[in-house]
Amino acid sequence: xxxxxxxxxxxxxxxxxxxxxxxxxxxxxxxxxxxxxxxxxxxxxxxxxxxxxxxxxxxxxxxxxxxxxxxxxxxxxxxxxxxxxxxxxxxxxxxxxxxxxxxxxxxxxxxxxxxxxxxxxxxxxxxxxxxxxxxxxxxxxxxxxxxxxxxxxxxxxxxxxxxxxxxxxxxxxxxxxxxxxxxxxxxxxxxxxxxxxxxxxxxxxxxxxxxxxxxxxxxxxxxxxxxxxxxxxxxxxxxxxxxxxxxxxxxxxxxxxxxxxxxxxxxxxxxxxxxxxxxxxxxxxxxxxxxxxxxxxxxxxxxxxxxxxxxxxxxxxxxxxxxxxxxxxxxxxxxxxxxxxxxxxxxxxxxxxxxxxxxxxxxxxxxxxxxxxxxxxxxxxxxxxxxxxxxxxxxxxxxxxxxxxxxxxxxxxxxxxxxxx
Numbered sequence: 001x002x003x004x005x006x007x008x009x010x011x012x013x014x015x016x017x018x019x020x021x022x023x024x025x026x027x028x029x030x031x032x033x034x035x036x037x038x039x040x041x042x043x044x045x046x047x048x049x050x051x052x053x054x055x056x057x058x059x060x061x062x063x064x065x066x067x068x069x070x071x072x073x074x075x076x077x078x079x080x081x082x083x084x085x086x087x088x089x090x091x092x093x094x095x096x097x098x099x100x101x102x103x104x105x106x107x108x109x110x111x112x113x114x115x116x117x118x119x120x121x122x123x124x125x126x127x128x129x130x131x132x133x134x135x136x137x138x139x140x141x142x143x144x145x146x147x148x149x150x151x152x153x154x155x156x157x158x159x160x161x162x163x164x165x166x167x168x169x170x171x172x173x174x175x176x177x178x179x180x181x182x183x184x185x186x187x188x189x190x191x192x193x194x195x196x197x198x199x200x201x202x203x204x205x206x207x208x209x210x211x212x213x214x215x216x217x218x219x220x221x222x223x224x225x226x227x228x229x230x231x232x233x234x235x236x237x238x239x240x241x242x243x244x245x246x247x248x249x250x251x252x253x254x255x256x257x258x259x260x261x262x263x264x265x266x267x268x269x270x271x272x273x274x275x276x277x278x279x280x281x282x283x284x285x286x287x288x289x290x291x292x293x294x295x296x297x298x299x300x301x302x303x304x305x306x307x308x309x310x311x312x313x314x315x316x317x318x319x320x321x322x323x324x325x326x327x328x329x330x331x332x333x334x335x336x337x338x339x340x341x342x343x344x345x346x347x348x349x350x351x352x353x354x355x356x357x358x359x360x361x362x363x364x365x366x367x368x369x370x371x372x373x374x375x376x377x378x379x380x381x382x383x384x385x386x387x388x389x390x391x392x393x394x395x396x397x398x399x400x401x402x403x404x405x406x407x408x409x410x411x412x413x414x415x416x417x418x419x420x421x
Contacts, residue, residue, distance in 0.1 A: 002416055003040040009050035009377065011367055012345045020050065022373045025415035030369060043418075048379045048410060051349065052365035053085025053116075054329060057356040058150075058229060058253060058301035060322070061087075063109065065094025070306040070394050075326065076115040078304075078393035080419050083330035083376040083409045086117035088360065090150050091128070098123040100138030107142070116414065119360065121146040121175065124163045130154055133163055140170035145360050148175035150229055151276060151305075151321065153211055155181060157218065164224035173225040173251075173359070178211035178236070179203075179277065188317045190263040190278040198266065200316060203278050205233040212236045216243045216250060227359065228252040230303050232277040234287035241296045251359050253299040254288045257323055260336045261285070261399065269316045272399045275303070276321035289342050292351055298359065300351045302329055306395020324395030332400065334380050334407035375413040382408040 006020040011030075019034035020027060036042055056079065062070040079087055089106070091097035097106060097120055110118040122139035126132045128149045136147065147167055153176065154160045160174075167174050184203045189195050191202025212228055216239060219226035228240060231252050243250045257275055262282050265273045273279060291297040305322025312319050325332075333352070337343050357364045365374035384390075384407075386400045411420045 003037045004413070004418065005034060005036055005040045005042050006050065006377070007042060007044050008047055009045035010047055012049050012051040013349060013367065017047065020367060020375070022413060025373050027367065027369055027371045027373055030367060043411065045377050048377055050367065051376050051378065052353050052367065053374045053376050053412065053414065054083050054352045055086035055356040056084045056302050056304070056326070056329070057088040057299060057360065058255070059087045059089055059304040059326065060092065060306070061089045062306065063093065064105070068394070069308055072109055072113040072118065074392060074394050075304070076113070076118065078326035078391065079116050080412050081327045081392045081409060081421060083378060083412070084116065084326060085374050085376070085412060085414050086357070086362070087119070088146065089118060089120045090148065091121050091123045092151060096123045096128045097121070098126050098134040100135055100142045103139050103142040103144055115419070119145065121148050123147065124149045124154055124174065125159065128152060130156055130159070133159065133166065136163070136166050136172065137170060140172050144172060146173050146175045146227065148177065148229065150175065150177040153177050153179045153181065157214060160215070161218050161222060164218055164222040168222055168224040173227050174219070175227040175229055176211065176215045177229050178208050178215060180207040180210050183207035188274065189266050190280050192263060192281060194263045194266060198269070205235065205280065205284070208233055208277055209235045209239065212239050216240070216248065219250060220248055225249045230255045230258065230277060230301065231288065231297060232258045232280050233284050237287050237291045237296055244296065251298045253301045254292055254297045255301055255303040256325060256329070256332055257303070257399070259285060259288050259292065260332070265399070266316070270399070271312045271314070271316055271319035272323055272397050274316060274319050274321055275323055293343050293347055298351065298355045302326055306393050307397050309396060312397045322397065324391070324393050324398045327391050327393050328386060328398065328400055328405060330376070330378055330409055331384065331405040331407040335405045339406055373413045373415055376409060377411040378407060379410050380407045384408045
């Protein structure tokens with residue numbers, strides 16, 4: 001029997017310091033001064049935090065098709081390094097995940113290559129082309145729980161209506177990257193004074209907000225479950241808050257970078273700050289943080305979108321959108337959100353552990369006897385300098401390269417496997 005005793009860990013959920021015993025991937029005891037079983041491996045957490053693993057429901061793993069940017073192997077290794085033990089991969093691979101067979105292929109790849117629990121979303125439309133509905137029934141039969149054409153919006157409202165009606169029959173949640181292409185066009189950053197001063201084409205907040213309004217009204221009309229991805233504006237939050245108050249089954253998420261940075265970060269033309277939706281104003285950023293705290297925004301995500309150096313080392317307007325984020329999730333959460341006083345660990349547990357799994361119909365891990373081992377040991381007081389050599393991800397396009405973050409993942413237990421850092 002494989003036995004591990006974690007000693008002197010501060011349980012984030014309760015604040016108590018306790019020992020945790022794991023046998024063959026299952027938690028068998030939680031308490032103070034637990035005895036050491038014969039042959040057990042002892043890990044002294046030295047007062048560090050112990051919490052269930054995070055679940056990131058918006059990541060781009062690039063496999064199949066663009067393994068030069070990321071693979072399931074490297075992406076899942078980056079996730080563990082960041083304290084993430086479960087992920088929902090977006091379907092914008094090459095080819096896109098738009099059939100039951102493609103879903104099964106990704107499940108097979110994940111079983112062989114992933115270090116974490118990995119699910120995949122399916123596309124709304126064939127080839128993500130916005131012209132014809134994907135094989136929703138076949139994907140639902142393979143366990144798909146979310147449908148999205150992310151990172152593209154579905155412009156055709158009538159087609160989206162049909163997708164919603166069909167998804168409703170299978171209990172699948174439609175997931176929207178909200179934007180209005182006619183307003184965005186070749187925009188590169190948030191429309192406003194900073195864009196004007198830099199001479200960069202803008203992406204107006206209204207482009208997102210119009211689409212949020214449309215998709216909420218279509219969800220109301222069809223009775224479909226709706227999830228709004230990477231909300232970035234205060235008015236989008238207001239629209240979602242109203243929809244929730246009216247009893248609609250609408251959930252949403254905010255990306256870490258939208259809660260940390262504003263469009264002023266783009267002043268140096270750093271392409272690691274080029275994201276879609278773009279970094280917005282300070283008032284928008286503050287509204288997102290407040291909405292996560294009060295529960296209007298259900299979920300925090302990384303929106304991990306790795307790119308090659310070749311793609312990102314160009315002028316700002318030509319660079320692709322996206323940041324590489326998985327490697328540093330928990331340190332960033334601790335350094336920029338918890339240590340700053342923006343939110344407490346109770347909010348993090350709700351928005352990054354509990355709610356994403358509940359939305360997807362998954363079991364929520366807990367540090368309790370009889371529960372599967374799904375634990376992260378995190379030292380909130382350790383400083384680590386982010387260097388390019390420290391990434392497990394193939395994507396190095398992170399705004400945190402060269403910075404020092406407060407906090408470090410020391411180890412992760414997932415079933416019977418322990419990964420130390």
